[in-house]
Amino acid sequence: MTDSSYSDHRRAKRNVAVLVAAQAILGSQMPMIFAIGGLAGKMLSPNPCFATLPISMIVFGSMTTAPWISPLMQRNGRQFGFILGAFAGMIGAMICAAGLYFGNFYVFLAGSYMTGIYQSAQGFFRFAATDTASDDFKPKAISYVMAGGLVSAIIGPQLNSAVKDTISYIPFLASYLVVIGINVFGLFLFMALDLPRGTRGAKPAADAPKARSRGEMLKDPKIIVAIIVGMVSYALMNLIMTSTPLAVMGCGYEIESSNNIITAHVLAMFVPSFFTGHLIARFGVRTIMATGLVILASASVASLAGVQLADAGAAPSIYSFYAGLILLGIGWNFGFIGATTLLSQAHQPHERGVIQGLNDMIVFGCVTLASLASGGLMSCSGGDPIQGWTAVNIAMVPFLALAGGALIWLGLRPRA
Numbered sequence: 001m002t003d004s005s006y007s008d009h010r011r012a013k014r015n016v017a018v019l020v021a022a023q024a025i026l027g028s029q030m031p032m033i034f035a036i037g038g039l040a041g042k043m044l045s046p047n048p049c050f051a052t053l054p055i056s057m058i059v060f061g062s063m064t065t066a067p068w069i070s071p072l073m074q075r076n077g078r079q080f081g082f083i084l085g086a087f088a089g090m091i092g093a094m095i096c097a098a099g100l101y102f103g104n105f106y107v108f109l110a111g112s113y114m115t116g117i118y119q120s121a122q123g124f125f126r127f128a129a130t131d132t133a134s135d136d137f138k139p140k141a142i143s144y145v146m147a148g149g150l151v152s153a154i155i156g157p158q159l160n161s162a163v164k165d166t167i168s169y170i171p172f173l174a175s176y177l178v179v180i181g182i183n184v185f186g187l188f189l190f191m192a193l194d195l196p197r198g199t200r201g202a203k204p205a206a207d208a209p210k211a212r213s214r215g216e217m218l219k220d221p222k223i224i225v226a227i228i229v230g231m232v233s234y235a236l237m238n239l240i241m242t243s244t245p246l247a248v249m250g251c252g253y254e255i256e257s258s259n260n261i262i263t264a265h266v267l268a269m270f271v272p273s274f275f276t277g278h279l280i281a282r283f284g285v286r287t288i289m290a291t292g293l294v295i296l297a298s299a300s301v302a303s304l305a306g307v308q309l310a311d312a313g314a315a316p317s318i319y320s321f322y323a324g325l326i327l328l329g330i331g332w333n334f335g336f337i338g339a340t341t342l343l344s345q346a347h348q349p350h351e352r353g354v355i356q357g358l359n360d361m362i363v364f365g366c367v368t369l370a371s372l373a374s375g376g377l378m379s380c381s382g383g384d385p386i387q388g389w390t391a392v393n394i395a396m397v398p399f400l401a402l403a404g405g406a407l408i409w410l411g412l413r414p415r416a
Helices: 003-044 053-076 078-102 105-123 138-147 149-163 173-192 221-250 255-270 273-283 285-309 318-345 349-380 385-394 397-412
Strands: none
Touching: 003 053, 003 078, 003 105, 003 138, 003 149, 003 173, 003 221, 003 255, 053 078, 053 105, 053 221, 053 349, 078 105, 078 173, 105 349, 138 149, 138 273, 138 318, 149 173, 149 255, 149 273, 221 255, 221 285, 221 318, 221 349, 221 385, 221 397, 255 318, 273 285, 273 318, 285 318, 285 385, 285 397, 318 349, 349 385
């Protein structure tokens, strides 16, 4: 290894370390919010069918943010975009806290939208990990950054449990105050990044390659399949996770059980990241993506089996929730990291501002629809939580078929 490549590798490892810390610490706010957002929405909402609307507003915020924050990062640098995201997360938590204090559902929704701006910025941590990484290190860099979510999976829901009784007269308010502090810390953490500064003010070289248009990139089979698999993996994970607290508590279990199940789920999302990159390097990205889809299907089977095996009139076993959500997390990890890796292989650095933003807009657009559907299926598709939980899990089937078909289509095409 030359001195230059060694220096670049050290720089890449340093950036990955900072991004892992950001994923672990700042990322802990997302499992916190996802664990209580639907419950807070149910408390504030005038209609139980809108209970998960705050979660939907978060992912809607992510969807509408991705198309502009990705080009913004290309012009001004990732560091600028990440600081902006942490600032938006802080403001969003403040507005949500105000909505809880005043008992105003619509103020709470506005804060949730601002949280979505933070979530969109967090989504680009995985891409930033590849900006200074070699081709061999890219899948591992993505995997390591995603593995930072392991810490967030542990501390996020447990922070909810630790502070839930500190302001007992306003449920969930203390959690949002903690989220404010987490984002303030992030404003300083991102100062340690050593990433490219962006293209603002720089004149392109005369022989600089020209980026493809959005239409041209969307004709690339690898890009199309990466978007479809990433979209399906994330949307189905959100569909199930959003309705889980409502299903668990609707079946008679305590909020502690819901927090523990979410913790197990988020652990399952991120623990595999320690070796997903190595598996991709060994078996190929398409194999890992296909494995992820199979595991997602098994998550639905496990959840439905818990319903079917329950005695007449009885709630599903708590273990069926654990099994389904753990499998859901592992399937998401393989599918989403695989899709991110495939996308990173299918575009050039000068195209990343457009295609990464477009990818996340489409992914989070479908996640928004899944989140909206989750509340409706869970609360308004049957007479009880068991029927709602059954409807949510059955809804996974056609989307898994779409992603599986896309992978088969890519596999049948001749390799370049």
